[in-house]
Amino acid sequence: MQNPLFIQLIADYGVGDPAFNEVIQKLTSLNPFVQVRATSVPDFSTLATGFWTAQYSLVNRLENLIVYTNVDPRTEKKESRDKNEGSKFALAKLKNGALIAGVNRGYCFSLVKPYITAFHLANVANKGSQFRSRDFYPEAVIGFANGDQKFIDAPLEVESIPEVPINRIAWVDGYGNIKTSTRQSQVNFKRGQPLQIALNGIKRTAYFNDGTFNVREGELAFAPGSSGAADKFMEIFLRGFSAHKEFGKPKVEAEFTVTKA
Numbered sequence: 001m002q003n004p005l006f007i008q009l010i011a012d013y014g015v016g017d018p019a020f021n022e023v024i025q026k027l028t029s030l031n032p033f034v035q036v037r038a039t040s041v042p043d044f045s046t047l048a049t050g051f052w053t054a055q056y057s058l059v060n061r062l063e064n065l066i067v068y069t070n071v072d073p074r075t076e077k078k079e080s081r082d083k084n085e086g087s088k089f090a091l092a093k094l095k096n097g098a099l100i101a102g103v104n105r106g107y108c109f110s111l112v113k114p115y116i117t118a119f120h121l122a123n124v125a126n127k128g129s130q131f132r133s134r135d136f137y138p139e140a141v142i143g144f145a146n147g148d149q150k151f152i153d154a155p156l157e158v159e160s161i162p163e164v165p166i167n168r169i170a171w172v173d174g175y176g177n178i179k180t181s182t183r184q185s186q187v188n189f190k191r192g193q194p195l196q197i198a199l200n201g202i203k204r205t206a207y208f209n210d211g212t213f214n215v216r217e218g219e220l221a222f223a224p225g226s227s228g229a230a231d232k233f234m235e236i237f238l239r240g241f242s243a244h245k246e247f248g249k250p251k252v253e254a255e256f257t258v259t260k261a
Contacts, residue, residue: 044073046106054111057098069102070133176242194261200250
């Protein structure tokens with residue numbers, strides 16, 4: 001028996017916002033057997049969207065998985081928009097078979113860029129509703145997952161997707177650990193080496209380690225975290241406390257620097 005379609009829905013509606021339920025209800029009306037899980041990211045954060053798009057599609061990927069994202073800051077134009085027009089909806093297939101359907105904006109596709117084998121515009125309306133992710137996009141998501149070619153439009157250049165910026169906050173977990181956009185392969189420090197992290201106007205001493213718990217309680221670590229598959233993303237971790245609070249609760253996408261102490 002074929003596994004049911006599984007959708008990871010990523011959007012910036014807000015935690016507990018009924019908009020998630022409206023979109024899930026629409027998806028379910030199109031496929032009564034679909035399973036949907038929702039993740040709320042900070043307002044307009046395409047980096048957080050890209051981070052979770054990569055984590056869901058590359059780590060422990062489920063069969064029949066499609067990641068459906070809807071984050072579109074719409075900040076590139078200051079003028080009024082015709083019929084709530086926004087960035088275009090795009091469809092991607094990865095080397096491992098995972099499918100991604102999402103607004104092609106900012107870093108939404110950046111973290112899966114090396115794994116994309118097919119990248120197209122979706123044949124779907126991008127204006128005419130304030131709530132495109134409920135009114136227009138679900139048909140394309142379900143159709144794409146079912147292999148319906150009518151939703152696949154013009155090809156897009158994978159190289160047009162922006163590269164992932166390093167030394168940015170990609171996510172803050174429930175413990176206050178700061179997940180960054182920097183890969184383990186992008187740093188070159190020695191185990192136990194003292195470092196200075198500057199973030200949100202605050203400077204603190206941290207220690208580079210191969211595991212976040214390889215510091216004493218109350219010490220900061222800059223170490224590979226739990227996300228990122230084979231090449232882990234670095235985390236800023238304050239053992240026993242919240243690194244996020246220690247740095248004054250910076251926003252996701254904030255930049256930081258790491259230098260030798």
